[in-house]
Amino acid sequence: GPSATPKPTVYVLDPFKPQVIEFVQQHFDAILPGTPGHQDWRAKAQYLLIRSSYLTAQDVDNCPNLLAIGKQGVGIDKIDAAACAARGIKIFNTPGVNARAVAELVLALASSVARCTGAITRRQNAGKPVPKETCKGLILHKRPIGVIGMGNIGKTVATIFRGAYEAPIIAYDPYMPADAWSDLPHTRVSSIEKLLRASDIVSVHVPLTDSTRNLIALPELRLIGPEGIVINTARGGIVNEADLESAVREGIIWGAGLDCHEQEPPTQERYGSLWMENVVSTPHIGAATEQTQIETGMAAAQRLHEYIAA
Ligand code: NAD
Numbered sequence: 001g002p003s004a005t006p007k008p009t010v011y012v013l014d015p016f017k018p019q020v021i022e023f024v025q026q027h028f029d030a031i032l033p034g035t036p037g038h039q040d041w042r043a044k045a046q047y048l049l050i051r052s053s054y055l056t057a058q059d060v061d062n063c064p065n066l067l068a069i070g071k072q073g074v075g076i077d078k079i080d081a082a083a084c085a086a087r088g089i090k091i092f093n094t095p096g097v098n099a100r101a102v103a104e105l106v107l108a109l110a111s112s113v114a115r116c117t118g119a120i121t122r123r124q125n126a127g128k129p130v131p132k133e134t135c136k137g138l139i140l141h142k143r144p145i146g147v148i149g150m151g152n153i154g155k156t157v158a159t160i161f162r163g164a165y166e167a168p169i170i171a172y173d174p175y176m177p178a179d180a181w182s183d184l185p186h187t188r189v190s191s192i193e194k195l196l197r198a199s200d201i202v203s204v205h206v207p208l209t210d211s212t213r214n215l216i217a218l219p220e221l222r223l224i225g226p227e228g229i230v231i232n233t234a235r236g237g238i239v240n241e242a243d244l245e246s247a248v249r250e251g252i253i254w255g256a257g258l259d260c261h262e263q264e265p266p267t268q269e270r271y272g273s274l275w276m277e278n279v280v281s282t283p284h285i286g287a288a289t290e291q292t293q294i295e296t297g298m299a300a301a302q303r304l305h306e307y308i309a310a
Contacts, residue, residue: 008308011041014051016072017290020297024049027305047308049301050079057083070304072296073098073287074152077208077235092303096152097296102233102259102286103156106203107164109257109280113229114138116255118280138227138254144168146199148192148215149206149234150176157203158184170198173206196223201231208235216240221247228253233286236262245274255279259286 010028012021024030028047031038041048042062048055051072060066060083068090071079076093084091112118115137124130145161147154150173161167162184169186172195181188189195192215196202202224206212216230217240224230230253232239241262247253255278263270265283275281287296 008047009045010047010049010070010304011038011045012049013041013053014049014072016049016051016297016301017294019294020301023298023301023305027301047304049304051297051300053078055079055084060084060087060089068092068304068307070300072293072300075207075235090307092300092307094296094299094303097299098287098292099152099156101289101292102153103160105259105282105286106153106157106231106233106257107160109231109233109259109282110161110201110203110229111140112280113231113255113257113278114140116277119277138229140165140167140201142166142168143200143227144170144198145201145203146170146172146195148172148195148202148204150180151205153233154203154205155181155184157205158186161201167201170195192220193223196220199224200227201229203231204234204238206234206238208238213237214240216244218243218247218252221253224253226251226254230256231258232256233259236260236264241274248274248276248278258282259284 007027007029009031010024011031012024012033015033042059044065045063046065046067048066049070055078057080060080066089069079069092071091071093074093074095076091079091081091116135120130120135143165145167147158147169150171154171158169158171162169169184171181171186171188172192189198204216206215215238221230221243230239230244244256248255257280259282261271266281271281287293
């Protein structure tokens with residue numbers, strides 16, 4: 001019979017779910033972290049499979065043979081995409097696959113911020129019963145939500161809030177075609193300022209780039225107003241953290257839900273002063289469901305496999 005073609009070698013830089021490793025070992029000569037030869041990945045790798053590792057321009061320089069990267073998840077801000085593009089190195093991420101998980105977390109964070117469930121749970125767990133007169137809350141029904149970034153997650157968030165809270169949807173994304181979201185009732189605005197003025201909840205769903213860093217700072221927070229809730233499940237730094245802290249402290253907005261921080265994982269030392277009654281913070285768990293980790297890992301491995309096989 002035909003002699004078996006040798007399987008392509010793929011260096012795996014991060015831990016992946018067992019189902020993903022099984023796929024990878026079936027289709028590739030997979031070199032896993034901590035196994036012999038893995039430390040030579042820069043000198044040798046043509047193909048990489050990445051979940052959370054950084055790949056800097058210098059790494060790319062040091063990888064003379066690199067052709068393609070499978071990347072679990074949608075954000076590629078830890079990979080120097082420009083350095084890859086200059087060398088024609090392909091990046092296969094998994095847009096859309098984790099949208100549901102992240103969007104459900106947005107609902108969880110906003111609902112928790114509105115009723116201060118995080119802080120109330122902490123107070124209760126500390127020992128004494130919590131008098132309900134000391135608990136404040138907001139109704140979310142029909143509160144307009146502003147969605148910045150009309151991609152996969154933004155659209156799922158809009159759909160969920162419409163269903164759960166009958167929320168009017170305000171959307172902003174200068175890069176999406178005019179007929180985007182034609183199947184979802186919403187108001188599309190031409191500036192962030194218009195979105196902020198019209199919204200009570202503001203949720204960011206844009207990639208972190210030079211132009212989205214500090215997209216939401218104190219002037220923007222003032223426009224949302226005292227019943228405003230800001231949700232950042234996109235990337236740390238898109239919402240200015242120091243400004244957010246003063247805005248919550250001074251009642252310029254109601255509160256915030258943050259899955260992404262400039263320092264990750266977020267620590268008490270760095271963020272203790274931000275973690276007020278109306279702030280809920282999680283350590284980048286947007287895609288951290290078992291199902292999502294399997295689906296995104298499989299999608300990255302499959303996209304890489306399809307590319308190599310083509
Ligand atoms: P996507 O590519 O489908 O959508 C991003 C949208 O942002 C695009 O429509 C793009 O046109 C728009 N955009 C870019 N720059 C903009 C700007 N300056 N103003 C307005 N819109 C702009 O991506 P997605 O799947 O929706 O994910 C969005 C982001 O969420 C990712 O880039 C990633 O950083 C983050 N994310 C976080 C987690 C988590 O675990 N918390 C998981 C997945 C993704």
